[in-house]
Amino acid sequence: MKIKFILIILGLSFFLSTSFGFADSDEGIATDLGWIAVGAGITANIPFIIMNKMRRYAVRSSSESTVQIGRQIGSIYRPVLNFHIMLNSIGYFAGMTHGFLLSSDLDSVSLSLALVMTVLMISGLALKYTSTRNSKVFGRLLHGQFGLVILLAMLVALHIVTGDD
Numbered sequence: 001m002k003i004k005f006i007l008i009i010l011g012l013s014f015f016l017s018t019s020f021g022f023a024d025s026d027e028g029i030a031t032d033l034g035w036i037a038v039g040a041g042i043t044a045n046i047p048f049i050i051m052n053k054m055r056r057y058a059v060r061s062s063s064e065s066t067v068q069i070g071r072q073i074g075s076i077y078r079p080v081l082n083f084h085i086m087l088n089s090i091g092y093f094a095g096m097t098h099g100f101l102l103s104s105d106l107d108s109v110s111l112s113l114a115l116v117m118t119v120l121m122i123s124g125l126a127l128k129y130t131s132t133r134n135s136k137v138f139g140r141l142l143h144g145q146f147g148l149v150i151l152l153a154m155l156v157a158l159h160i161v162t163g164d165d
Contacts, residue, residue, distance in 0.1 A: 030101035033094045034163075038156060040091030045149075048084040051077070085128060092121045109162055113155040120148060 055073045099106075099114055120143060127139030142148075 030098055033098040033101070037091045037095030037098060038160075040087045040094065041156070044084050044087030044091060048080060049149075051080055085124070088121070088124065092117055105163075107162065109155060109158045113152070113159050116148065116152050116155060120152065 051073055054069070055077070058069050058073065095117060096114065099110060123139050123143040126135055127143050130136060130139065
């Protein structure tokens with residue numbers, strides 16, 4: 001189960017990152033970096049969110065089969081978390097480089113997107129690398145906000161739609 005899950009995630013990540021990374025563009029590397037950021041973000045977050053939802057459902061359920069599934073998911077949590085951190089870091093730096101290269105076309109959507117990405121990146125790093133209880137609680141509350149994920153997705157979609165002007 002563990003090996004199959006990891007192979008599925010890796011296969012999905014290679015498929016999505018290459019399909020977004022080689023999108024047609026007239027602006028060269030800057031636009032490609034933006035698509036790489038989108039692909040890395042989708043690949044890093046969708047499996048992680050699904051795994052967390054499955055794990056929470058297994059904990060809430062009282063049947064023996066779901067408890068067993070919850071244990072199996074718990075055993076692969078750390079590698080999937082590291083995959084999530086690695087790909088989101090790649091996506092963040094690709095997205096920020098994309099923004100710096102195209103900073104002459106800066107608009108409010110792009111600036112808002114950069115701010116939300118930075119808040120999520122800093123809170124994720126604080127969650128991973130701080131050790132005090134208060135900082136962990138703060139990081140978990142800020143980084144785990146579903147509203148920020150929705151805001152990020154909406155800003156990415158708006159940025160893509162308005163970026164073709």
